[in-house]
Amino acid sequence: xxxxxxxxxxxxxxxxxxxxxxxxxxxxxxxxxxxxxxxxxxxxxxxxxxxxxxxxxxxxxxxxxxxxxxxxxxxxxxxxxxxxxxxxxxxxxxxxxxxxxxxxxxxxxxxxxxxxxxxxx
Numbered sequence: 664x665x666x667x668x669x670x671x672x673x674x675x676x677x678x679x680x681x682x683x684x685x686x687x688x689x690x691x692x693x694x695x696x697x698x699x700x701x702x703x704x705x706x707x708x709x710x711x712x713x714x715x716x717x718x719x720x721x722x723x724x725x726x727x728x729x730x731x732x733x734x735x736x737x738x739x740x741x742x743x744x745x746x747x748x749x750x751x752x753x754x755x756x757x758x759x760x761x762x763x764x765x766x767x768x769x770x771x772x773x774x775x776x777x778x779x780x781x782x783x784x
Contacts, residue, residue, distance in 0.1 A: 690742065707745050710747075713753060
């Protein structure tokens, strides 16, 4: 199960706190859905989505700006996720920012936690 909040960016009307609440609500809903089926092995993959339109490298911000946004998202989703995934990245630097944020996120709860990987890009 992948709770995704696509295209969260700095002009989101709720600001950082709104993004944090929205992402945490998605994670909480996904975790509750999994927990409602205790007899099944279902995992929650927290999503680090594109911050702007997909496949628009001209809209991708700087590494530092992207890293700040991805750290916010990763910290909000990590308590509910078994793993983090980065999806639909438009540039290598966007992917590097998402991977860096994922590697710095709190580890997922439970025994399924694996060490995060950070690939050199």
